[in-house]
Amino acid sequence: MLKRISTLALAGLTAVTLAGCGGGGGGTGASGGGDGSITMGFSQVGAESGWRTANTKSVQESAKAAGITLKFSDAQQKQENQIKAIRSYIQQKVDVIAFSPVVESGWDTVLKEARNAKIPVILTDRAVDSKDTGLYKTFLGSDFVEEGRKAGKWLLEEYKSGTDPVNIVELQGTTGSAPANDRKAGFQEVIGGEAKFKIIASQTGDFTRAKGKEVMEAFLKAHPDIDVIYAHNDDMGLGAIEAIEGAGKVPGKDIKIITIDAVKDGMQALADGKINYIVECSPLLGPQLMDLAKKVVKGESVPARVVTEETTFTQEQAKAALPQRQY
Amino acid sequence: MRRLLWPLAVLAALILLNVAFSPGFLSIQMREGHLYGSLIDILRFGAPLILVSLGMTLVIATGGIDLSVGSVVAISGALACLQISEDASVFTAVVLALGLSVLLGAWNGFLVAGIGIQPIIATLILMVAGRGLAQLITDGQIITVNSPAYKLIGGGYLLTLPFGILLVLVVLGVTAFLTRRLALGMLIESVGGNAEASRLAGIRARGIIVMVYAFAALCAGVAGLMISSNVSSADGNNAGLWIELDAILAVVIGGTSLAGGRFSLGGTVVGALIIQTLTTTIYSVGVPPETTLLFKALVVAAVCLIQSPSFRDKVFRRRGTAAGPRPAAEEKVRVTA
Numbered sequence: 001m002l003k004r005i006s007t008l009a010l011a012g013l014t015a016v017t018l019a020g021c022g023g024g025g026g027g028t029g030a031s032g033g034g035d036g037s038i039t040m041g042f043s044q045v046g047a048e049s050g051w052r053t054a055n056t057k058s059v060q061e062s063a064k065a066a067g068i069t070l071k072f073s074d075a076q077q078k079q080e081n082q083i084k085a086i087r088s089y090i091q092q093k094v095d096v097i098a099f100s101p102v103v104e105s106g107w108d109t110v111l112k113e114a115r116n117a118k119i120p121v122i123l124t125d126r127a128v129d130s131k132d133t134g135l136y137k138t139f140l141g142s143d144f145v146e147e148g149r150k151a152g153k154w155l156l157e158e159y160k161s162g163t164d165p166v167n168i169v170e171l172q173g174t175t176g177s178a179p180a181n182d183r184k185a186g187f188q189e190v191i192g193g194e195a196k197f198k199i200i201a202s203q204t205g206d207f208t209r210a211k212g213k214e215v216m217e218a219f220l221k222a223h224p225d226i227d228v229i230y231a232h233n234d235d236m237g238l239g240a241i242e243a244i245e246g247a248g249k250v251p252g253k254d255i256k257i258i259t260i261d262a263v264k265d266g267m268q269a270l271a272d273g274k275i276n277y278i279v280e281c282s283p284l285l286g287p288q289l290m291d292l293a294k295k296v297v298k299g300e301s302v303p304a305r306v307v308t309e310e311t312t313f314t315q316e317q318a319k320a321a322l323p324q325r326q327y
Numbered sequence: 328m329r330r331l332l333w334p335l336a337v338l339a340a341l342i343l344l345n346v347a348f349s350p351g352f353l354s355i356q357m358r359e360g361h362l363y364g365s366l367i368d369i370l371r372f373g374a375p376l377i378l379v380s381l382g383m384t385l386v387i388a389t390g391g392i393d394l395s396v397g398s399v400v401a402i403s404g405a406l407a408c409l410q411i412s413e414d415a416s417v418f419t420a421v422v423l424a425l426g427l428s429v430l431l432g433a434w435n436g437f438l439v440a441g442i443g444i445q446p447i448i449a450t451l452i453l454m455v456a457g458r459g460l461a462q463l464i465t466d467g468q469i470i471t472v473n474s475p476a477y478k479l480i481g482g483g484y485l486l487t488l489p490f491g492i493l494l495v496l497v498v499l500g501v502t503a504f505l506t507r508r509l510a511l512g513m514l515i516e517s518v519g520g521n522a523e524a525s526r527l528a529g530i531r532a533r534g535i536i537v538m539v540y541a542f543a544a545l546c547a548g549v550a551g552l553m554i555s556s557n558v559s560s561a562d563g564n565n566a567g568l569w570i571e572l573d574a575i576l577a578v579v580i581g582g583t584s585l586a587g588g589r590f591s592l593g594g595t596v597v598g599a600l601i602i603q604t605l606t607t608t609i610y611s612v613g614v615p616p617e618t619t620l621l622f623k624a625l626v627v628a629a630v631c632l633i634q635s636p637s638f639r640d641k642v643f644r645r646r647g648t649a650a651g652p653r654p655a656a657e658e659k660v661r662v663t664a
Contacts, residue, residue: 203609203616204616206565208562208565210557214610215610217372218365218368218611222348222610222611238560242558265469
């Protein structure tokens with residue numbers, strides 16, 4: 001009995017596999033035709049945050065607007081899922097592959113397969129560490145160092161008249177992550193030139209509200225004279241605001257707060273005057289991605305690094321921008 | 328009480344270290360109508376860990392382990408915040424969240440006692456799946472709520488004291504009464520010593536096991552409410568992440584045997600306070616983030632070693648007989664080992 005079942009199951013599997021192959025072949029005919037339409041295979045990291053969800057939506061909507069057929073897959077934070085997705089895009093002979101790598105390393109083999117199949121690859125949001133940069137056409141994403149610089153520049157401007165020392169505490173992102181390293185470096189680069197700016201404490205808040213609050217509570221007790229907080233993302237800044245309020249101080253006035261990201265909750269706090277300045281890290285890179293895709297499919301040359309169009313927000317700008325904020 | 332001597336000494340040493348770095352560490356003031364100071368912070372942020380560790384203590388006393396508490400923390404916070412954001416009353420939200428937590432704990436207990444899966448595997452299932460469930464509830468987003476009543480649980484104050492700490496005191500009092508004044512504690516220890524023998528002696532071992540897992544999940548559920556209420560938001564990805572490991576550590580530091588069969592509630596509380604004080608120490612002393620984990624590891628290793636009688640014997644005996652013949656000392660060690 002058991003044997004019969006397993007035979008049946010095997011037969012069923014074979015049928016599915018065969019059908020799968022057939023489907024792949026059919027797809028080739030459809031998208032490979034010279035009718036000028038573009039098919040893009042996109043492999044997303046997952047849906048771990050509001051930022052990521054907005055990113056996905058932006059890619060899907062702008063593909064529709066640009067008339068590009070989008071084949072979308074969600075890797076659920078796993079590299080093997082992403083490699084599988086890319087291989088299936090290669091088999092389906094899409095015109096261009098775009099993906100946000102879950103991790104930095106281990107992409108050489110599958111990217112070589114794409115190159116052999118003559119399918120151009122665009123990286124979005126996150127980079128890979130391949131030595132052979134010929135494996136992908138371009139990398140579209142935020143420049144985290146520049147974000148740190150923008151935060152530093154606002155601080156220089158804000159305190160340009162005074163000569164008193166400015167005590168800064170820094171809430172870093174997850175230790176070792178690219179945004180944490182780069183945002184720290186960019187900020188340091190700008191304020192390092194002036195002796196009055198002093199980072200008196202710097203600790204990781206793991207990009208979360210809870211940790212941001214906990215670290216800030218300890219900072220407030222250990223350092224009674226904090227002037228400025230620089231948080232590597234909005235969430236840690238929001239946690240710090242609660243800690244400051246608990247200590248009987250006024251966030252945004254007694255202690256100035258600079259954050260990065262500009263998610264909705266952060267923008268709300270900015271509009272309410274609790275945060276002083278936010279540097280945007282935009283997930284809405286869909287339109288730029290579609291432009292690049294059209295160019296690489298036509299064979300036009302594109303720059304190897306394209307920075308997402310991003311801005312910064314003051315409190316007044318936040319009030320104006322808040323109603324249309326998507327994420 | 329003697330069992331608590333070393334953990335208490337470590338806690339005192341950590342606090343002294345803090346005082347050396349920032350002299351105002353012990354000062355407690357009134358601010359905004361409540362107590363304010365580093366020691367209060369340790370109690371406030373330590374409250375969820377103490378709760379989770381209390382539940383974990385009883386589970387470990389039965390010879391089990393519960394890896395899923397971190398996920399239950401996330402689920403409970405997520406469900407409560409979702410309910411509140413959909414205009415449910417805080418009471419409904421809390422009851423639903425805690426109800427679901429108990430249900431999840433009972434599921435763990437059923438897998439362990441009913442089906443006989445090893446506890447580490449049985450709870451691993453919920454540890455992994457639970458985080459997914461929390462993300463499903465929050466839709467992968469951070470849910471922000473604005474409810475002063477909900478805020479009270481983890482971030483508010485009652486009679487100038489943090490509400491969370493009062494909650495911990497109540498849970499601790501009830502648990503201590505049930506396990507140390509009534510026979511329940513002895514039954515739990517007996518199940519941990521030998522579940523089969525206990526059953527033959529007329530103890531409902533299965534019922535006890537299901538109960539302790541449900542209790543651990545209930546504690547985790549309350550901790551989840553505290554953590555999410557403290558920041559007025561639920562984060563399915565990060566809330567309670569790795570808290571199960573901190574809780575197990577707190578239990579072990581407190582002198583409860585991982586083999587089961589005996590437990591110390593007081594020890595667990597001190598253990599949890601040591602861990603939270605260590606975290607605060609890292610922030611206030613200014614240990615750079617790159618070395619934080621190493622620093623923690625060194626302190627924890629030292630705490631565990633200093634608590635081990637055979638280690639103390641070895642070190643102190645060596646020192647005492649340093650002038651004497653070495654082979655004799657080594658022979659002694661071999662005998663004790």
